[in-house]
Amino acid sequence: MAFELTILGSSSATPTSERYPTAQVLNASGRFFLIDCGEGTQIQIRRQKIGFGKINHIFISHLHGDHFYGLIGLISTFNLLGLTRDIHIYSPSQLKDIIQPQLDFLKGDLRFNVIFHPLNFKKPQLIFEDKKIEVISFPLKHSINCCGFLFREKQKEANIKKEYIRQYQIPIAQIKDIKQGADFVAANGEVILNSLLTTPPPTPLSYAFCSDTAFHPPIADVIKNVDLLYHEATFTEELREWANKTYHSTALDAAKMAKMTNAGELIIGHFSSRYKEVEPFLNEAQTVFSNTLDAVDGKTYPVKRKQ
Structure with missing residues (x-):
């Protein structure tokens, strides 16, 4: 099933004529998670033809307005459309x-x-899980309490080789255990090793969202080996003092x-919004991490397994 990220907004505190404030939708194996909900989010959801x-699961990283001002309008629209499923919001308790x-x-x-569902700003915490997906929040380093989110597939079961089911006449009741x-x-009495009977499952896919934050090395342990990382880049190095x-x-x-x-x-x-072009951001990041892309409003990015 699909595992892909759609950028709804990629601007910082103020929108521009081309970029909305922060919002994303992650389609993780058929589960649609809204990550932040800046002003205009519902317009972008409609434009991208996302149902x-x-x-019904919304993750709000922190309480700066460009990350949640679109929330009450979205809830109102849910209601006007006649939706009846409960809405779960993972956010700072003050929201x-x-x-x-x-x-x-x-x-x-x-x-x-x-x-x-209140977030924990002291340590990583599992905040959502079902049979296929788990979501972990983790503290970032910002001017107010802020969390990042790690979305990760759960490990699938191994695949049993059908030819061995017939060859060894394996009962259906034992297939699950194998x-x-x-x-x-x-x-x-012959013992047939599991490694012969099965092929390993694919490595679980993962996506990490890190915005807003200063450079914060402790999060590296939480999101190690993530397949796709979204990390804020509000400024280029020429405004390092302002970033700090x-x-x-x-x-x-x-990139680091x-x-x-x-x-x-x-x-x-x-x-x-000081920047009219994103090319300086890409040029700067790619000096350290070549596989860097820029967020484009309305664009969908597949989450691909690391090579």
């Missing part, structure tokens, strides 16, 4: 206090519950993090 009804009065105003008509690593004992002052990263910082984590691919975004 509103597919989204509930901020938008609860607006939710109360809609309460008479709201067809679903909005359920808040897929999970068990050997098989034939009727004559505002707890943001440069394109060079993002990609190299440190042994990422497969890097997407840089959260570009300051």
Whole structure:
């Protein structure tokens, strides 16, 4: 199934005529996760023809407005469309206090519950999982509490070789155990090793979102070997002093993090509106990490396994 990232917004604090504030949708094996929800997010979701009804898990990294000001409008639209699935929001705990009065105003008509899950800003934490996907939050280094998110497939079972099912007359009841690593004992007592009976499953795919943050080496251990890394690059090195002052990263910082984590691919975004072109960001990042792409609003990036 698909594992791909769609950029809805790649600007920083203020939108431009070409870039919306931060928002992304990750399609992870048919699960659609909204990551941040800047102003205009719902317009971008419609433009990219992503079904509103597919989204009921929303991850808000921190409480700067360019990362959540689109949330109440999106919730209102969910309601107007007649959606009934509960909405789960993973965010700083204060977000509930901020938008609860607006939710109360809609309460008479709201067809679903909005359920808040507070983030942990002290250590990595598993915040969501189902049979196929797990999501881990981890603290970033910003001017206010901020979390990154790691989305990772769960390890699939091994594939059993069909020809050996027939050859060794393996009962259906034992196939599941073999897929999970068990050997098989034939009727004559012969032990058939699992390594002969199966082929290994593919390596789980993973995607990490790191915005907003200064360069922060401790996160490398959490997202080590990630297939696709999105890391903010608000400035280039010429504005290093301003990056340090505002707890943001440069394109060079993002590239250093990609190299440190042994990422497969890097997407840089959260570009300051000071810049009219993104080429300086790419040129800077690619001096350290050649497999760097720039975030483009409306573009979808497949998450590919590291070579």
